[in-house]
Amino acid sequence: MEGSAKFLSGSNGLAIYDYTLKNPGINKTKSTIYSDLKGNYVDADYNLGSLKVCTTSDSVIIKNTEDTYEIKDDTKTYELKAELKEKKYITSVASTIYRYADLTIYRKEKGADDDTYVPVTNELGFGKNGYSVTSGDSVTVLQKFLNEPAANDIDGIKYSKDSSIYFIADEDGNEEYLLGRSAADAVAKVGAATGGKAKIAGSAQALYGTYLDVTNKKIYSETLNLKSKNGFNYIDIGDYDSSDTDTLDQIPTPNGLACFLDDGYIKIWDGNESFVKLYKVDGSMDDFSISTKDNLIVWNEDDGVYSVIHNITKTAAANTAATTDNSFPTTTGWVQNSDNTWNYILENGIKKTGWLNNNRTWYYLNSEGTMQTGWINDNGTWYFCNTSGAMLSDTTIDGYQLGSNGAWIS
Helix, strand or coil: CEEEEEECCCCCCCEEEEEECCCCCCCCCEEEEEECCCCCEEECCCEEEEEEEECCCCEEEEEECCCCEEEEECCEEEEEEEEEEEEEEEEEECCEEEEEEEEEEEEEECCCCHHHCEECHHHCEECCCCECCCCCCCEEEEEEEECCEEEEEECCEEEECCEEEEECECCCCCECCCCCCCHHHHHHHHCCCCCCEEEEEECCCCEEEEEEECCCCEEEEEEEEEEEECCEEEEEECCCEEEECCCCCCCCCHHHCCEEEECCEEEEECCCCCEEEEEECCCCCCEEEEEECCEEEEEECCCCEEEEEECCCCCCHHHECCEEECCCCCCCEEEECCCCCEEEECCCCCECCEEEEECCEEEEECCCCCECCEEEEECCEEEEECCCCCECCCEEECCEEECCCCCECC
16 A cells, blocks of 8 residues: 555544556556555455446446456457446445445457457446446446455455445436435435535445535435345435424434434434434523434533433333433533443533543543544544543554654654
8 A cells, every 4th residue: 555544534443545556457547445443454446246237139247347358249249347436435334334436347349459448338238127327438336345355365455355336326227316425416306405414324224315404404314225136236215304403513323313403302313214203302402412312412501401311211201301400410520321432521411522631631522422442533633542542642553653742643
């Protein structure tokens, strides 16, 4: 790998590198490497899974971007070669990574020189039914791959042992808009205003797309299931729901599900096709911090009113949060949650966020108040906190030098 790592925000320490290929492709000289803090890495651009392409008279399965694949079209035999290029990281769940990538299929006559390759992505069909997926030279796809290496490597570089390419289309090959992809998609799909926030998050069950329309104070969500039918990988999008929202500065997503404050209720995406009421709170509450759906604090700073919800089960008092006016909880300082995460509760009952200097040791708590470990990106500067949460300084971690103030010396 070469050059500096580009750390990915919100990815628990994932980074990407550009790797110069020993054997350059048709229109590609570098490949994208995904790496985690433990040193696990894979070339994300190599493994295509089972990508079925077809002409009017033949079909073939393209499995990677290194090999060539023969296919007939009428009376001629051609050689196909695929290239995949990094476009944008989406999210990760455990060791599974999701990203957008640009896929291009090239063709030349069998036996011809490599400089005769031309892009034919728009001339080929995909899947058993031969769906056309683009009118251009390339098509943007959603790739799902494991950050776990296969047994073999390519030119000494490890590649993912499991990868699949999904078209941003329905089961019949029709292009789809994803709410969490961009403001442009949200405008086209639901008529939302531009300038909002788009986000796709995930769980072990599915992906969830959300668009926060800041202008109209509305939020939209939908569930995305990655499926395959007749050799064609597509995205099955469930019905979307919308709601008014009082939360306009962020899209909290505990376990991938969009959560927000609306007229005295904490609401959450149900993982299917609806927003549901999670907790009732005082109508004056205008902000909140959440780590899981059972651990959150809502407050109105101006009125000095707050509510604390901590490890409450669904049988508890109709999920109503207890509200405290101008008084403080008996528990302050460090609090360990049932999932072994830590919060620091201030004397006013609010979770501390950002940097905390406790007994001459620095800790970092994210926007939801959860203590962080590993690599921390604070406004573009990287720090490292050990397993106890303490920020390290004047040392070297994974080959990266930290200065006296704890910042990575790039």
